Amino acid sequence: MGSREGQTITVSIIVITKDTRELLKGCLASVVNDTPLQSLGIETIIIDNASNDGTDSMVRQEFPDSIYIRNDVNAGFAAAVNRAGHVARGKYILLLNSDTILIEGEAAKMVGIADAIDNMGILGPQLVYEDLSIQRSVASIPRLKGELLPGSQRRRTNVASNDVSDVESLIGAAILIRKSAFDEIGGFDERFFFFLEETDFCLRLRTAGYRIVFCPAAHVIHLQGKTVRKNWVRGRIEYNISLRKFIRKHHASVYGLAFDSVKFIKALLFIVFLPFLLFGERSRMRYLYYCKLVDWYFSGCPDTFGLRNP
Numbered sequence: 001m002g003s004r005e006g007q008t009i010t011v012s013i014i015v016i017t018k019d020t021r022e023l024l025k026g027c028l029a030s031v032v033n034d035t036p037l038q039s040l041g042i043e044t045i046i047i048d049n050a051s052n053d054g055t056d057s058m059v060r061q062e063f064p065d066s067i068y069i070r071n072d073v074n075a076g077f078a079a080a081v082n083r084a085g086h087v088a089r090g091k092y093i094l095l096l097n098s099d100t101i102l103i104e105g106e107a108a109k110m111v112g113i114a115d116a117i118d119n120m121g122i123l124g125p126q127l128v129y130e131d132l133s134i135q136r137s138v139a140s141i142p143r144l145k146g147e148l149l150p151g152s153q154r155r156r157t158n159v160a161s162n163d164v165s166d167v168e169s170l171i172g173a174a175i176l177i178r179k180s181a182f183d184e185i186g187g188f189d190e191r192f193f194f195f196l197e198e199t200d201f202c203l204r205l206r207t208a209g210y211r212i213v214f215c216p217a218a219h220v221i222h223l224q225g226k227t228v229r230k231n232w233v234r235g236r237i238e239y240n241i242s243l244r245k246f247i248r249k250h251h252a253s254v255y256g257l258a259f260d261s262v263k264f265i266k267a268l269l270f271i272v273f274l275p276f277l278l279f280g281e282r283s284r285m286r287y288l289y290y291c292k293l294v295d296w297y298f299s300g301c302p303d304t305f306g307l308r309n310p
Contacts (some may be wrong), residue, residue: 008041009041009042009043009089009090009091010040010041010042010090010091010092010111011037011040011041011042011043011090011091011092011093011094011107011111011176012042012043012044012045012084012088012089012090012092012093012094012179013031013042013043013044013045013093013094013096014045014047014081014084014085014088014093014094014095014096015027015028015044015045015046015047015096015097015098016046016047016049016077016080016081016084016097016098017046017047017048017049017051017055017098018048018049018050018051018074019051019052019053019055020051020053020055020098020099021051021053021054021055021058023098023099023223024046024055024058024059024098025058025062026101027096027097027098027099027100027101027102028044028046028059028062028063028066030100030101030102030103031044031102032063033104034102034104034105034107034108035104036104036105036107036108037102037104037105037107037108037111039108040108040111041090042090043067043088043089043090044063044065044066044067045066045067045069045084045087045088046059046063046066046067046068046069047069047070047071047080047081047083047084048068048069048070048071049071049073049074049075049076049080050070050071050072050073050074051070056068056070067087069083069084069087071083074307074308076190076192076193076194076308077188077192077193077194077197078187078188078189078190078191078192078193078197079188079190081095081187081188081197082187082188082190085179085182085183085187088179090179091178091179091180092111092114092176092177092178092179093176093177093179093182094107094110094174094175094176094177095172095174095175095176095177096173096174096220097172097173097174097222099173099222099223099224100173100174100220100221100222100223101220101221101223102220102221103219103220103221106125106218106219106220107176107218107220109215109217109218110123110125110176110215110218111176113164113213113215113217113218114176114178114213117164117211117213119209119210119211120178120210120211120213121177121178121181121202121205121206121208121210121211121212122170122175122176122177122178122181122201122202122205122210122212122213123164123170123175123176123213123214123215124137124138124167124170124171124174124175124176124213124214124215125137125174125215125216125218125219125220126214126215126216126217126218126219126220127171127173127174127219127220127221127222127224128219128220128221128222129221129222129223129224130221130223132219132221135222135224136171137170137171137214137216138167138168138169138170138171138214139167139168139169139170139171139199140168140169141168141169141199141203141250142196142199142243142246142247144255144258144259144262147259147262147263147266148262162216162217163216163217164213164214164215164216164217165213165214166211166212166213166214167212167213167214168202168203168212169198169199169202169203169212170198170202170212170214171198171222172197172198173220173222173224174220174222175198178210181205181208181210184208185201185204185205185208188200188201189201189204189249191245191249192242192245192246193238193241193242193303193306193307193308194235194238194242194306194307195238195239195241195242195243196239196242196243196245196246197242199246200246200249200250203250231307232285232289233285233288233289233292234292234305234306234307235306235307236289236293237289237292237293237296237305237306238306238307238308240263240293240296241296241301241303241305241306244256244259244260244301247259260297263293263297264294264297267290267293267294267297268294270286270287270290271287271290271291271294292305
């Protein structure tokens with residue numbers, strides 16, 4: 001899994017994990033079995049955000065050629081990526097969620113396409129489910145319009161063409177980053193503990209003159225949501241924590257205040273009207289989420305309501 005002696009490293013594969021031992025095992029096995037990717041010259045770097053599920057022993061026993069780095073505490077996704085980025089030696093960083101599985105030859109295809117685009121900063125594949133059906137792979141920059149008109153900013157990804165296209169942002173489950181671009185803009189913003197760090201990264205890359213590229217010709221399996229499903233409510237609050245930071249970073253204070261007001265009013269309305277619809281587990285979870293969201297606003301929007309202290 002690591003680089004062969006004397007071989008130039010083209011791709012540094014970075015995987016961040018937190019108590020996802022079995023998912024991580026499947027991801028790393030798919031890397032080992034991807035012969036075209038191995039032939040490019042790779043290294044695999046695993047950053048463990050203080051897992052308590054035996055991840056360390058599994059990696060050392062089954063994937064001894066990988067570079068394993070364990071954080072003493074859960075440092076968050078962005079900080080973990082930056083730590084790995086400091087030791088990565090490849091021309092590209094292939095950043096994978098632990099709940100992804102590589103399809104043989106597809107990652108090498110991404111590298112070949114990236115090599116042909118001089119100002120490519122980041123490239124994302126078409127994410128697919130286990131049955132290879134299409135999954136959302138690109139995202140829009142969060143805006144007030146999207147809160148007022150849900151669904152207005154979603155971009156369809158099931159395009160028939162295999163041509164690359166420029167997009168606003170990519171879903172960060174599997175992304176290929178040019179290492180020199182990563183270094184140039186200083187990596188990920190560590191204020192984002194989890195969620196929207198890749199959107200902020202894409203926005204900063206574009207400002208620096210790089211292209212954000214969606215490549216539907218390459219496919220990566222993403223077992224979507226399995227890494228946060230066990231803490232769904234806190235995960236949704238963590239998304240709102242990151243969203244608020246993103247809006248306040250990239251917009252004026254008045255815009256941020258308007259954004260907060262819309263989110264808060266929507267949450268209150270759901271609390272008032274949703275009890276009449278509490279017939280299933282999903283509705284009850286949504287109700288709990290909106291109650292927690294209102295509590296978070298009343299508490300001054302602290303970071304501690306999210307995934308930092310599950």
